[in-house]
Amino acid sequence: MNNIHLEITGVNMDFPTPNGPFRALEDVNLKVLKGEFVSIIGHSGCGKSTVLNIVAGLYQATAGGVILNGKEVIGPGPERAMVFQNHSLLPWLTAYENVELAVKTIFKGKKSKAEMKDWIEHNMKLVHMDHALHKRPDEISGGMKQRVGIARALAMEPEVLLLDEPFGALDALTRAHLQDSVMEIQADLGNTMMMVTHDVDEAVLLSDRIVMMTNGPAACVGETLHVDMPKPRDRIAVSEGKEYNNCRHEVLRFLYERHGKKVEVLETKEEGQKNDVVNFKQSKQINNKVA
Amino acid sequence: MSIQNIEQRIFNSEDFKNFFTELVTPIIGVLIFLILWSFLAPKVVTSLGAIPGPKQVYSQFLALVDEHKNERHKETAFYKRQEIRNSKKLAKNPEAIIKTRKYAGNPTFFDQILTSIITVMAGFLLAAIIAIPIGIVAGLSKTVYAALNPLVQIFKPVSPLAWLPIVTMIVSATYVTSDDAWFDKSFLNSAITVLLCCLWPTIISTAVGVTNVTKDLQNVSHVLRLSWWTHVRKIVLPSAIPMIFTGLRLSLGIAWMVLIAAEMLSQNPGLGKFVWDEFQNGSSNSLGRIMVAVVVIGIIGFLLDQIMLFFQRKVSWDKTVSLR
Numbered sequence: 001m002n003n004i005h006l007e008i009t010g011v012n013m014d015f016p017t018p019n020g021p022f023r024a025l026e027d028v029n030l031k032v033l034k035g036e037f038v039s040i041i042g043h044s045g046c047g048k049s050t051v052l053n054i055v056a057g058l059y060q061a062t063a064g065g066v067i068l069n070g071k072e073v074i075g076p077g078p079e080r081a082m083v084f085q086n087h088s089l090l091p092w093l094t095a096y097e098n099v100e101l102a103v104k105t106i107f108k109g110k111k112s113k114a115e116m117k118d119w120i121e122h123n124m125k126l127v128h129m130d131h132a133l134h135k136r137p138d139e140i141s142g143g144m145k146q147r148v149g150i151a152r153a154l155a156m157e158p159e160v161l162l163l164d165e166p167f168g169a170l171d172a173l174t175r176a177h178l179q180d181s182v183m184e185i186q187a188d189l190g191n192t193m194m195m196v197t198h199d200v201d202e203a204v205l206l207s208d209r210i211v212m213m214t215n216g217p218a219a220c221v222g223e224t225l226h227v228d229m230p231k232p233r234d235r236i237a238v239s240e241g242k243e244y245n246n247c248r249h250e251v252l253r254f255l256y257e258r259h260g261k262k263v264e265v266l267e268t269k270e271e272g273q274k275n276d277v278v279n280f281k282q283s284k285q286i287n288n289k290v291a
Numbered sequence: 292m293s294i295q296n297i298e299q300r301i302f303n304s305e306d307f308k309n310f311f312t313e314l315v316t317p318i319i320g321v322l323i324f325l326i327l328w329s330f331l332a333p334k335v336v337t338s339l340g341a342i343p344g345p346k347q348v349y350s351q352f353l354a355l356v357d358e359h360k361n362e363r364h365k366e367t368a369f370y371k372r373q374e375i376r377n378s379k380k381l382a383k384n385p386e387a388i389i390k391t392r393k394y395a396g397n398p399t400f401f402d403q404i405l406t407s408i409i410t411v412m413a414g415f416l417l418a419a420i421i422a423i424p425i426g427i428v429a430g431l432s433k434t435v436y437a438a439l440n441p442l443v444q445i446f447k448p449v450s451p452l453a454w455l456p457i458v459t460m461i462v463s464a465t466y467v468t469s470d471d472a473w474f475d476k477s478f479l480n481s482a483i484t485v486l487l488c489c490l491w492p493t494i495i496s497t498a499v500g501v502t503n504v505t506k507d508l509q510n511v512s513h514v515l516r517l518s519w520w521t522h523v524r525k526i527v528l529p530s531a532i533p534m535i536f537t538g539l540r541l542s543l544g545i546a547w548m549v550l551i552a553a554e555m556l557s558q559n560p561g562l563g564k565f566v567w568d569e570f571q572n573g574s575s576n577s578l579g580r581i582m583v584a585v586v587v588i589g590i591i592g593f594l595l596d597q598i599m600l601f602f603q604r605k606v607s608w609d610k611t612v613s614l615r
Contacts, residue, residue, distance in 0.1 A: 058510055076513040088507035092529040092608030101525060105515045136608075156515075 005034040005192050006055070006160055010064030013050055024050050026218035028064070030211060032160075035190045039203040041251060042213030042222075043259065048196040051213075052164050055194065056082050068159060078106050081158035085165045087145040089137040095148045096133040099123060102152045123155040124148075126185055143174035147181070154185065163195040167202065175199075176235065179206060187232050200255070204247045205235055212254045222259065225250050343579040348586070351579035359399040366394045400565055400580075404587060407561035410478060411550045411595070414485025415543055422490050423535060426497025427523060430531070436498060443491055451488035451549045455557055458483045477559035484553045489542035496541070500534025501527055529608060536603040543599055547592045562588055 011028040014021035024047045032038050040048045053059040055066050057076035066073040068080065089098045099120045107116060124130045127147040137145050146166060153161055163182075167175040179202060186193060197203050203210045207227050214222040227247050229238060238244050329344035336342075343351070377389040398406070429436045462479050474482075504527055512522045554563025566584050569577045 056510075056514065058513060076510075077516055078514060080514070082510070082514050084507055084510065086507060088511050090508065090511070090526065090529070102515055105517060105521070 003034055004031050005036070005069065006030075006032040006194075007067045008051070008055065008064070009067070011051070011054060011061045011066070012063035013047065013054065013059065014062040023218045024216055025054075025061075025220065027220050030221060030224075032192060032194065034192055037186055037193045037195070037206055037208045038211060039195045039197055039207040039209075040211045040213060041197055041200065041203050041255070042219065043215055043255065044198060046213045046216045047219040048198075048213055049164055052082075052162050052194060052196050055160070056080050056162050058082075078102070078156040079159045080162055081153035081156040081160075082162045082164060083146070083149050083153045083166045085168050087137070087142075087149040089145055089148055089152075091137050094134045094136050095124070095129060095140070095144075095151075096120060098137075098148060099152045099155050103155050106156055120155060123151040126154060126188070127151045127181055141174070143170050143178060146170065146178060150178075150182070150185075154189070154191075158191065160192045160194060163193065165196050165198070168198070175202070180235070182206060183232060200248055200251050201239075203251065204244060205233060205238065210247070210251060212251060215259050223254055337578070339573060339578050340575050343582060347579045348582045351576055352583045354576070355400040355580065355583060359401045362396055362399045365396055369394045369396075398560060400584070403560060403562050403565045404591070406478075407550060407554065407563070408591065410481045410559075410561060411485055411543075411546050413478075414482040414550070415489050415539075415546050417482070418486040418489030418542065418546075419493060419539060421486075422493035422538075423497050426494045426535070426538075427501050427527060427531070429494065430498040430501025431523075431527065436502075439494070443494055446487075447491035447495070451484050452552055452556060454487050455480070455484050455553055458487070459557065475560075477557070480557060481550060481553055481559045481561065485546045485550050488549045489546050492541045492545070493535070493538040496534045496538025497531060500531030500538075503534065504530040532606055532608070533603075536599065536607070540596060540599045540603070543595050544592065547588075547595060551588055 008028055008030040011025055012023065013025040014023050016022075028051060030038075030051075040051060042048050050059060054061050055073065057066075057073050057080065073080070089095075090101070093101065100116070103111075103116050103120050107119070111119060121130060121133070124133060127150050129144060129147045129151060132140055132144060137148070140148075146169075150166070166182075167178050170178065182193075183206060185191075195203075195206065204227055210225045210227060211221055212223045212225065213219050225247060227243070229241070229243050229247075325345050329346065332342040332344040334341075373391065377391070380387045380389055425439070429439050459480050462476055462483065466474075466476060466479060508526050508530065512526050517525065550561065551563040551566070553559065554561035555567045556563075558564055558567065562584055566581050569580045569584070
């Protein structure tokens with residue numbers, strides 16, 4: 001099934017500011033195959049999330065566009081379900097009710113009540129949350145909330161699952177658990193997935209392909225890297241392998257050697273001075289490590 | 292474990308401290324106030340005699356209860372007499388036209404309390420029914436908000452009492468009452484005045500609550516393509532509930548104060564009229580009776596707020612927030 005599922009073509013994104021429009025993205029192009037797991041990685045503020053929001057339809061690109069299954073994306077919709085960084089569960093509903101809201105909205109008239117109930121429970125089981133169906137978001141941990149967020153997105157039966165730094169706010173152990181869950185789910189369902197992350201290991205472990213973005217303003221796709229490791233992947237076995245470390249170095253090299261130094265030149269410009277200094281320091285450290 | 296140990300545990304426990312701060316301290320506060328009152332009041336001599344202390348006020352309260360009971364006795368006696376008279380008439384001539392008259396006695400203190408409570412609730416509920424939808428629409432649409440904002444901002448600081456003459460004129464011009472009408476004109480005047488003062492705070496806080504719906508939840512709604520109505524019901528309303536209740540509680544507090552003043556000013560039946568009548572009456576008991584009314588007004592205001600708090604707790608999804 002190596003056909004193109006999702007295509008981003010010539011996307012520009014300008015944000016209006018008091019000093020005229022700010023160009024966040026310029027000429028972003030990306031093709032995603034059906035069932036592929038693509039990660040977008042880049043320094044913070046480079047516009048990774050903007051790309052995902054354009055695919056989701058939450059932002060309208062200034063130029064260019066997104067085509068899903070041969071149809072142009074206009075506005076948000078459940079076939080491009082999104083897992084948000086901070087779970088975005090409705091705090092007044094239980095975990096079950098949160099998923100139910102999505103299921104009831106999307107399968108209205110298509111599924112019977114009993115079928116909906118089964119479907120909700122099935123998805124909660126998929127993310128290992130079937131033990132806490134009737135807990136409210138403030139009664140469960142951050143990781144559990146994010147699991148429910150994923151269950152809600154999966155329950156929409158999306159063609160593409162969009163994950164916007166889904167594990168960014170979680171501690172390392174919880175994050176590892178959730179990454180395993182996502183790998184499991186993708187193996188089961190074979191969804192096309194697009195994830196924004198700033199975690200190199202996460203990107204290498206989960207992805208078929210890593211899209212590395214240049215620094216903003218006017219960011220674009222700098223390089224793409226195929227991660228040629230068989231699935232399913234075991235995090236410990238994989239981390240000892242050659243391919244894993246190659247990929248990891250490749251991404252780090254892009255992020256810190258090339259685009260760390262490039263920023264250094266831009267340092268005199270007004271945008272994000274502090275970040276750039278940090279990047280430079282980090283890049284030095286990493287260079288030493290690599291050497 | 293010895294008894295002493297147990298005692299120590301009881302007196303050192305958090306429970307005991309809580310009991311002390313929550314019950315004993317307030318009682319001490321009230322007692323100090325009563326002592327100061329009974330000590331200072333007799334020193335102020337007015338044209339109606341000395342200001343009554345707590346004892347005299349309490350005896351006036353008992354007198355008011357007695358008056359109420361007497362009035363009720365008279366009322367039942369009146370209806371009994373009427374019934375007997377009518378049945379006698381019918382016994383003489385089965386085709387006689389009988390008249391049933393309403394008892395026309397003076398409303399007692401407790402009748403006035405009831406009138407005031409019914410009026411404030413009617414005006415308040417009507418205001419909530421009007422203001423919450425307007426607030427929601429204003430919060431959702433920047434255009435509507437921009438259109439409404441100047442009106443709300445200008446009318447909000449106007450004392451509802453300033454509306455009273457206008458309301459009275461409009462009601463007497465448009466509302467034609469007959470003897471068996473649903474509402475009295477005076478009731479409508481007071482209720483509409485209450486409504487006008489509840490409207491603005493409720494609109495504003497509802498709109499603020501609605502605009503504060505987080506971007507994340509709005510995105511969820513967009514991705515799910517929720518219809519406008521579902522969006523309002525499932526996302527906007529629950530998000531805004533805490534702010535809506537803040538506005539409602541604020542409104543009800545103001546409404547109760549305004550109603551008493553409006554009743555005094557326009558001589559509409561209610562607690563305000565009771566206070567004003569006693570003031571005009573100028574008997575030696577008047578000051579005591581007014582003070583009874585003041586205390587009762589305070590207690591009812593407090594209870595109204597507690598009722599709102601109870602409902603807020605019931606509806607609020609965030610049980611962790613402490614509500615005061």
